[in-house]
Amino acid sequence: EVQVVESGGGLVHPGGTLRLSCAGSGFTISKSAMSWVRQAPGKGLEWVSTISDSDSSTYYAKSVEGRFTISRDDSRTTLYLQMNGLRVEDTAIYYCAKVDGGSSWNWFESWGQGTLVTVSS
Amino acid sequence: DIQMTQSPSSLSASVGDSVTITCRASQGISNYLAWYRQKPGKVPEVLIFAASTLQSGVPSRFSGSGSGTDFTLTITSLQPEDVATYYCQKYDGAPLTFGGGTKVEIK
Numbered sequence: 001e002v003q004v005v006e007s008g009g010g011l012v013h014p015g016g017t018l019r020l021s022c023a024g025s026g027f028t029i030s031k032s033a034m035s036w037v038r039q040a041p042g043k044g045l046e047w048v049s050t051i052s053d054s055d056s057s058t059y060y061a062k063s064v065e066g067r068f069t070i071s072r073d074d075s076r077t078t079l080y081l082q083m084n085g086l087r088v089e090d091t092a093i094y095y096c097a098k099v100d101g102g103s104s105w106n107w108f109e110s111w112g113q114g115t116l117v118t119v120s121s
Numbered sequence: 122d123i124q125m126t127q128s129p130s131s132l133s134a135s136v137g138d139s140v141t142i143t144c145r146a147s148q149g150i151s152n153y154l155a156w157y158r159q160k161p162g163k164v165p166e167v168l169i170f171a172a173s174t175l176q177s178g179v180p181s182r183f184s185g186s187g188s189g190t191d192f193t194l195t196i197t198s199l200q201p202e203d204v205a206t207y208y209c210q211k212y213d214g215a216p217l218t219f220g221g222g223t224k225v226e227i228k
Contacts, residue, residue, distance in 0.1 A: 035217070037165075045157075045165065045208055047217040059215040062122075095164065105212050107155035107170040114164065 002026040002110045004079075004096045009115030016086050020115055022079040022096030030074030033099035035108065036081050038092035038117075048094070049081065052104035064090075086119045093117075123148045125211055127220035133228045138199045142223045144192040144209035153213035156185055156194045159222075160205045168207075169194065201227055 008020040022034070033053040038046050049070040050059045058070050069082040079096060093116050097108035124147040134140050144154065152172035157165040167176050169185040172192055182197045196203055204227055209220040 044206075044222045045159075045210075045219040047210075047219065050215065050217065061216055100170070105153070105214050105217075107167050107210070107212055108157075108165070109167060111164045111166070 002098060004098055004110055004112040006094065006096045006112040006115040009094065009117045011118045011120065012086055013121055014086060014088055014119055016119070018083045018086065018117060020081040020083065020094055020096075020117070022081075022112060024077050024079070024098065027098065029072060029077040029079060032101065033104040033106070034070075034072065034079045035097045035099060036070060037095045037097055037108070037111075038090075039095070039114075040089075040092040043092075046092075050099070050104060051079070053099070053101075054104065057104070083117070086117075088119050091117060091119045122216055123150065123211060123213075123218060125209055125218045125220040127207075127209055127223050129223060130221065131224040131226070133226045134199050135228045136199055136201060139195065139197045140199055140225065141196075142194045142207055142209075142225075144187075144194070144220050146190045146192075146211060149189045150211045150213045152188050153211055154185075154187070154192050155210045155212060156183075157208045157210065158203075158205045159208065160202075165208065196225075199225075199227070 035050040036048040067085040093114040096112040098110040100106040100109040156169040159165040
């Protein structure tokens with residue numbers, strides 16, 4: 001069974017940094033396209049970033065480009081989201097999502113339970 | 122960037138009713154469209170991909186149609202467990218945009 005589990009959320013001051021982790025099981029994270037999606041309190045879903053399966057190309061939403069970095073440690077089957085220069089508007093639940101196989105651009109077949117990031121002074 | 126517009130933003134229907142949610146893309150996206158359901162306090166789950174293909178395990182009362190710019194999600198015979206917010210999402214390339222969501226309630 002495919003499972004992803006996020007960790008690393010917490011309370012951080014504006015301008016601060018945080019690194020989220022996502023552990024995968026039941027599949028090979030190094031061979032999968034993976035994404036981060038966030039949901040601000042009471043709001044809808046917002047795609048944040050994707051790392052491709054083939055060559056680990058990375059893609060970002062304009063709202064986070066230049067501040068967030070997606071990466072993975074293939075030996076540890078872990079996905080990361082390094083978040084720098086955090087803003088109040090980055091407050092959200094951050095979900096790790098596995099992209100359905102066969103392409104970097106497919107639907108999200110499996111989601112983690114999410115980790116809450118709160119940016120506040 | 123392509124925008125995804127869902128309507129209505131909310132609806133209330135009776136158990137057994139048929140409900141339809143629409144999703145419009147600002148440019149053509151072929152059939153690169155998925156629908157997700159997010160029950161209150163829960164994680165989103167995919168219902169339909171490729172505009173009309175039902176994900177394994179999803180009840181057959183859910184169906185999707187459309188191509189290009191206009192898409193629909195239909196729930197025939199609405200059930201109490203269908204109370205949720207439904208999102209469409211395009212996945213033809215970055216950015217992967219979601220619609221604003223449709224909240225479905227039971228009357």
